[in-house]
Amino acid sequence: xxxxxxxxxxxxxxxxxxxxxxxxxxxxxxxxxxxxxxxxxxxxxxxxxxxxxxxxxxxxxxxxxxxxxxxxxxxxxxxxxxxxxxxxxxxxxxxxxxxxxxxxxxxxxxxxxxxxxxxxxxxxxxxxxxxxxxxxxxxxxxxxxxxxxxxxxxxxxxxxxxxxxxxxxxxxxxxxxxxxxxxxxxxxxxxxxxxxxxxxxxxxxxxxxxxxxxxxxxxxxxxxxxxxxxxxxxxxxxxxxxxxxxxxxxxxxxxxxxxxxxxxxxxxxxxxxxxxxxxxxxxxxxxxxxxxxxxxxxxxxxxxxxxxxxxxxxxxxxxxxxxxxxx
Amino acid sequence: xxxxxxxxxxxxxxxxxxxxxxxxxxxxxxxxxxxxxxxxxxxxxxxxxxxxxxxxxxxxxxxxxxxxxxxxxxxxxxxxxxxxxxxxxxxxxxxxxxxxxxxxxxxxxxxxxxxxxxxxxxxxxxxxxxxxxxxxxxxxxxxxxxxxxxxxxxxxxxxxxxxxxxxxxxxxxxxxxxxxxxxxxxxxxxxxxxxxx
Numbered sequence: 074x075x076x077x078x079x080x081x082x083x084x085x086x087x088x089x090x091x092x093x094x095x096x097x098x099x100x101x102x103x104x105x106x107x108x109x110x111x112x113x114x115x116x117x118x119x120x121x122x123x124x125x126x127x128x129x130x131x132x133x134x135x136x137x138x139x140x141x142x143x144x145x146x147x148x149x150x151x152x153x154x155x156x157x158x159x160x161x162x163x164x165x166x167x168x169x170x171x172x173x174x175x176x177x178x179x180x181x182x183x184x185x186x187x188x189x190x191x192x193x194x195x196x197x198x199x200x201x202x203x204x205x206x207x208x209x210x211x212x213x214x215x216x217x218x219x220x221x222x223x224x225x226x227x228x229x230x231x232x233x234x235x236x237x238x239x240x241x242x243x244x245x246x247x248x249x250x251x252x253x254x255x256x257x258x259x260x261x262x263x264x265x266x267x268x269x270x271x272x273x274x275x276x277x278x279x280x281x282x283x284x285x286x287x288x289x290x291x292x293x294x295x296x297x298x299x300x301x302x303x304x305x306x307x308x309x310x311x312x313x314x315x316x317x318x319x320x321x322x323x324x325x326x327x328x329x330x331x332x333x334x335x336x337x338x339x340x341x342x343x344x345x346x347x348x349x350x351x352x353x354x355x356x357x358x359x360x361x362x363x364x365x366x367x368x369x370x371x372x373x374x375x376x377x378x379x380x381x382x383x384x385x386x387x388x389x390x391x392x393x394x395x396x397x398x399x400x
Numbered sequence: 401x402x403x404x405x406x407x408x409x410x411x412x413x414x415x416x417x418x419x420x421x422x423x424x425x426x427x428x429x430x431x432x433x434x435x436x437x438x439x440x441x442x443x444x445x446x447x448x449x450x451x452x453x454x455x456x457x458x459x460x461x462x463x464x465x466x467x468x469x470x471x472x473x474x475x476x477x478x479x480x481x482x483x484x485x486x487x488x489x490x491x492x493x494x495x496x497x498x499x500x501x502x503x504x505x506x507x508x509x510x511x512x513x514x515x516x517x518x519x520x521x522x523x524x525x526x527x528x529x530x531x532x533x534x535x536x537x538x539x540x541x542x543x544x545x546x547x548x549x550x551x552x553x554x555x556x557x558x559x560x561x562x563x564x565x566x567x568x569x570x571x572x573x574x575x576x577x578x579x580x581x582x583x584x585x586x587x588x589x590x591x592x593x594x595x596x597x
Contacts, residue, residue: 074462075462076461076462077461101505101508103503103504104503104504104505105485105500108464108502108503108505109484111462112483112484121505123507123508171573172572173554173558173560173570173572174491174499174573175503175573177497177499178503308568308569308572309573
């Protein structure tokens with residue numbers, strides 16, 4: 074690992090200033106992804122700013138929402154009674170992530186900023202448009218079993234790895250930040266970006282902008298929600314395909330619904346088309362199948378990942394049957 | 401090496417010498433010395449509290465907690481397996497919670513109470529989890545064992561030893577390439593009974 078300078082931030086403004094003034098600086102919270110990237114030489118910050126001393130770990134209930142501190146740990150949030158009760162999809166996504174040790178270390182804010190697990194991105198010896206813009210993407214015609222079928226471009230098809238991100242789309246979460254230009258609120262649907270012609274960007278945060286919290290609004294859809302994660306082994310593995318679903322039913326009719334997917338797209342992927350198929354319709358197997366077809370209509374498979382399209386439809390079908398009590 | 405036996409070093413001696421040389425270099429060529437505010441570009445003095453003892457040492461910011469424990473404090477019970485957070489051999493407790501010591505920097509853990517496998521026994525008597533691992537033959541090569549034991553101690557404390565399946569899920573951060581998993585599960589469940597009663 075290349076050596077670096079280390080500074081401990083005293084408060085959020087100090088943290089922002091330290092990183093904003095240093096073009097090569099990075100925040101560190103859990104460090105569970107950043108340190109691996111640094112060991113591989115895929116990321117080489119000259120200054121690492123430790124934000125673990127900041128008072129951003131609380132989980133607070135407000136008027137109509139639950140606010141997670143940006144530094145609240147994944148394990149703690151996943152086990153929180155209000156998260157489990159009112160946002161089950163978030164608790165399930167967190168507890169299906171990583172390992173118990175990593176969940177004790179990693180913060181929810183940092184989890185949303187983890188980089189892709191694409192092997193070409195992580196290997197400093199490979200070309201990669203996300204790591205070195207303009208160097209090329211070996212995944213397009215190479216080893217792409219794990220890559221995206223949705224949201225890719227001719228420059229990058231790397232998958233967004235966060236389970237938490239997928240679940241946040243299903244509950245209309247809002248990201249709270251503080252940065253060089255003040256505080257702002259970012260609906261999670263606008264937080265991540267597709268690669269397009271700027272694959273080095275994963276999200277809309279400015280350099281030096283810090284996630285201070287995640288706001289989860291209470292809602293009927295969020296309360297009836299669930300996460301299904303399919304992996305190459307039973308646990309402690311990233312998703313091949315995952316589905317976050319949230320459902321508000323009146324009788325058998327869908328009043329409102331959120332559907333988001335992981336493992337298949339370049340960002341956590343909400344399918345407005347699949348939701349539109351279900352909204353206002355009686356939830357039965359025919360409706361669920363129609364939603365599945367809508368979800369994958371724009372999918373672009375590569376040599377080794379065509380299987381994800383079928384797997385996604387089946388995973389979605391399973392989640393909706395279970396959540397909706399459809400036989 | 402083979403024809404000059406007097407130059408033979410134990411692996412750990414070589415590693416330590418290498419570490420010293422690198423530390424010296426960094427002092428001569430501090431990285432990012434132009435950083436704004438007060439930042440520490442080179443080795444920094446820290447205090448680590450391990451198994452109830454305070455250790456003052458000087459480390460570069462890039463030294464992981466794992467390397468500080470093994471190479472600087474000679475606490476080699478904590479093992480370095482993958483060094484990527486994937487195998488769990490480096491599991492230690494920090495303020496009572498299990499973490500992977502390869503994925504955190506020593507400088508980040510200065511205010512914490514760290515427990516390693518060396519700190520589990522009391523008055524010469526093995527911790528119930530250690531005794532259960534021996535009783536149930538829960539290891540072969542032993543490379544992963546101290547990490548398995550640290551993880552199991554935390555798991556029992558968390559209340560995740562209710563069934564074999566629950567133990568498997570909550571031990572999933574610790575891999576065993578000898579595949580002693582059935583005996584590990586038995587040992588953890590047995591130790592959990594003992595710790596509770």
